[in-house]
Amino acid sequence: MKFLVDAHLPPALCLLLRAAGHEAVHPSALPAGNRTSDQVINALSLGDHLVVVSKDTDFYYSHLLQGRPPRLLLVRTGNMRTRDLKSLFERHLATIVASLSEHTLVELDRVRVRVISHPL
Numbered sequence: 001m002k003f004l005v006d007a008h009l010p011p012a013l014c015l016l017l018r019a020a021g022h023e024a025v026h027p028s029a030l031p032a033g034n035r036t037s038d039q040v041i042n043a044l045s046l047g048d049h050l051v052v053v054s055k056d057t058d059f060y061y062s063h064l065l066q067g068r069p070p071r072l073l074l075v076r077t078g079n080m081r082t083r084d085l086k087s088l089f090e091r092h093l094a095t096i097v098a099s100l101s102e103h104t105l106v107e108l109d110r111v112r113v114r115v116i117s118h119p120l
Helices: 012-019 038-048 057-066 082-102
Strands: 002-005 023-025 051-054 072-076 105-109 113-115
Touching: 002 012, 002 038, 012 023, 012 082, 038 051, 038 057, 057 072, 057 105, 072 082, 082 105, 082 113
Parallel strands: 002 023, 002 051, 051 072, 072 105
Antiparallel strands: 105 113
């Protein structure tokens, strides 16, 4: 699976995703860096078939109203240490990937993965 991890989340998540065999990019690696706009992220997600991973509810509303980004993992953990966030992702990654393979909107909180949207 191919992911674009939003600037509100640590680049270390990309390393974790890559180590698990997925492709992952962080805005810090893009030309505009962490100033990459939501519009550019949406365009990249459309063109490159990327799952956007974000805490930003702007992506949530954009997904619901406009279908952009086409697939979204909404992270609803609040603030937490990077190592705890990575541990949470490691624990739930198989479920996240399986859910995003069949659905367009998935939520990760501190306890579980929850499918929010209709199937692909």
